[in-house]
């Protein structure tokens with residue numbers, strides 16, 4: 001079979017520590033199952049690369065990466081100037097730019113961040129129904145608030161005006177909303193297989209086995225809010241088996257804390273999705289366990305990118321303290337994704353997921369080093 | 383002394399029910415202390431007014447209201463078309479528009495939403511340090527994401543593009559950030575009076591008695607994010623006694639759930655503040671208890687507006703089930719605010735606040751009607 005190629009990018013802060021454990025797991029799985037994968041380590045994008053070459057990654061970075069089937073990334077970023085003026089200064093907007101460039105350059109228009117409170121993960125909410133949290137937040141990842149258009153007029157003067165343009169296209173809305181409905185169906189199907197159906201009130205009182213909730217702020221940000229609402233209603237007609245729901249972003253954040261177990265699939269814009277997925281990470285037990293991926297579902301020539309939701313956590317970097325769980329879940333998701341091309345990989349992905357979940361269930365809550373956690377997972381893979 | 387005039391607007395849904403209890407409390411306090419206040423009830427803005435006259439409020443609404451010293455508003459809005467197509471349809475963007483018109487028209491550039499988990503209020507977080515939550519979220523209320531600029535190009539076609547412009551001014555940033563620092567000082571002073579100092583790490587390791595945290599998304603929305611950061615650093619120099627902190631909106635939402643007791647004053651943009659204040663309401667025990675106000679601190683001719691954070695809750699409207707606590711706290715805040723003109727009112731405001739808090743401490747958590755709660759508060763006022 002064709003060998004699938006992975007670009008491995010440790011990045012900054014705790015990135016290298018957690019990525020190195022991910023690579024150990026990949027090695028172990030490759031050996032065990034003769035997986036047709038290989039990988040190349042990239043020293044960029046990173047703070048260190050910038051220190052040496054004056055840029056966070058080379059100019060031809062994207063065309064180099066285009067040769068790969070997936071990108072596995074640890075974390076980017078170093079604290080900005082506000083934290084410690086003695087450091088080598090690199091604002092977030094520079095060090096994190098490659099994330100946005102890859103998402104845009106490879107048209108990774110789906111960002112998927114599931115939230116489940118797995119056994120062993122920390123429960124932040126008082127209500128024990130938190131144990132039933134099982135949602136998938138789907139973030140629009142290619143446009144909207146993140147187009148980077150705007151500027152500063154009369155910069156630095158008392159008359160300064162800063163603008164930032166949000167640009168949404170109907171095509172962008174359609175593809176992400178349709179993707180949401182497809183995922184809802186797949187989730188219902190999987191639950192049916194597991195005998196764990198859920199019920200959501202659908203149109204006309206009918207009970208449905210899955211739900212899509214679309215998020216906007218249409219009462220204040222009308223233009224794209226109305227467009228999203230219309231597109232949502234239109235596409236919903238193709239999915240009469242899926243219940244529909246609408247929440248405003250402010251109310252959605254509230255309900256994520258008050259009753260997160262009522263959500264199934266949530267579709268949100270780039271910024272609103274960014275916010276909801278950080279909340280979703282907390283609902284799953286915190287940044288230490290929250291996986292993420294940036295997908296291009298329709299162009300097989302474009303690599304998708306797999307990076308945990310967490311950042312580079314410079315405060316604990318280099319001490320072997322970082323929890324690699326999120327990175328390992330993310331790696332499992334990558335294998336599953338590559339499984340669309342080579343089914344062996346999907347199986348390996350599930351195996352890795354199960355091993356990480358089993359470790360969490362057994363040891364979650366005890367204080368452990370990066371290495372301890374990874375070793376426990378590796379032992380389960382053997 | 384001069385009589386202060388209040389425009390009372392019940393609005394929609396549960397608005398009339400909770401406002402009527404607020405008016406009972408005002409009556410009781412006026413009688414008891416000979417307060418120099420009077421009020422006028424307005425049937426608009428409301429859904430009903432729209433049904434009759436085709437607009438949510440009259441065209442000269444703002445100039446009528448300008449005659450008043452404060453506006454006390456219940457709640458606005460009826461569910462949009464997605465919920466029940468049989469209803470008289472009025473989208474949120476129409477029924478809620480008066481809120482935004484009043485905020486803009488009277489330049490109510492400060493929205494203040496405190497979060498404290500008072501005894502008796504519901505604790506949503508598992509960690510008992512939640513009992514120490516005591517923060518003030520200050521939302522920029524006059525510009526930013528809410529300027530309403532944008533549109534829909536090629537509306538309804540597959541080539542549609544919807545834009546929404548965010549416009550931030552340095553003047554807008556300066557006044558809200560400075561207001562935040564002033565509030566931080568006042569809070570430190572009040573805590574010192576109560577012997578309940580808090581400590582926050584300030585610049586150079588110095589411990590400060592208060593903190594301002596400014597929120598942006600400067601790593602993705604650079605233009606105003608950078609401007610806010612610069613203005614924040616500049617103004618902070620005038621307040622060496624106040625600790626400073628910066629959070630990105632996504633991380634801030636996360637920390638509001640993971641460690642909300644670490645915040646003191648939080649300053650956020652219009653949309654980001656909208657989101658954070660809904661979370662802050664949950665931290666305080668939910669929408670039933672969360673007060674809010676929209677202030678114009680520098681022009682005494684412009685009325686400020688007092689409305690709870692909650693909406694019109696049409697699902698429970700008309701049944702006498704709504705919790706009036708948030709409305710009564712909001713009314714207390716109004717009296718306190720009017721106390722800048724007439725100190726008697728400030729005293730009455732504190733009395734009302736104490737009565738509502740005492741009721742909550744004694745009866746919070748038991749299921750009670752609107753009337754029961756209000757009566758218990760009224761008894762305490764006698």
Ligand SMILES: CC(C)[C@H](C(=O)O)[C@@H](O)C(=O)O
Pocket residue numbers: 096099274309601602632
């Ligand atoms: C680092 C930042 C630009 C990024 C984002 O806002 O998308 C991050 O918060 C994320 O969620 O992946």
Ligand SMILES: CC(C)[C@H](C(=O)O)[C@@H](O)C(=O)O
Pocket residue numbers: 219220250478481482656691
């Ligand atoms: C009703 C809506 C326009 C309003 C806002 O977004 O400001 C509300 O959510 C609020 O927080 O007061």
